[in-house]
Amino acid sequence: MRPDIREITARSVLSKSGIPGMKYCVNPYVGCSHGCRYCYATFMKRFTGHIEPWGSFVDVKINTPEVLRRQLKRAEKGTVMVSSVTDAYQPVEARYELTRTCLDILSLFKFPVSILTKSPLVLRDMDIISKLDDAEVGLTITTDDDRIRKIFEPFAPPVPARIDALKKLHNAGIHTYVFIGPLLPMNPESLAQQIRPHADSILIDRMNYLSKTEWLYKKNGLVKWLDTDFIDDIIARLGKNLSTKDISVIC
């Protein structure tokens, strides 16, 4: 989907974060053209006056670098998540390079950085990331099956491209993790086998957004994936096949 892109200015881009282990988050964009059907960040529409469908718009906070520099001068040290309510490497980033500039600034101020993305565009910034004193990169990989990805994450990069990005980052000596969240229909043995060599740790989360997605499970004959006991078994199979890894299950 080609989103409507609008340039805006922001008063603040460094926000306090309630995510465990993250003191701050930076979101250079409002909206996300990956348009995942389960996206929890759709609440941002309420605060920004958007009524269009999620995924069809992106606001670009064009003054992000100046504002970030100003805010970091006064901020206590702490890990900065890039990003929390948008994907900082969604396609518009290739043109604006705000995320790349933010990483440069965070590096100057020596703040630890934690990146989470679905996009191999993060590879563009390996030169900066590998020079950061304290950085990790997470790839969100929710299934091994690209047909499932197309149902739930229709405009996000394909699964093989994410696994390839994970591998390249890990091979470059960058600390990597995989966020399997929300856990989508998958072959757990296949997914574990593909990510195990390239991830230092794994974080698993269940599908917590059924009000948005239950109809998709029903429409696509995936109803068994709504059963809690069935999902418990999938998580156990993932755990067994990722046995050498540091694994956390959120809930």
Ligand code: SF4
């Ligand atoms: S990539 Fe993340 S922020 Fe973007 S639509 Fe998907 S879940 Fe939402």
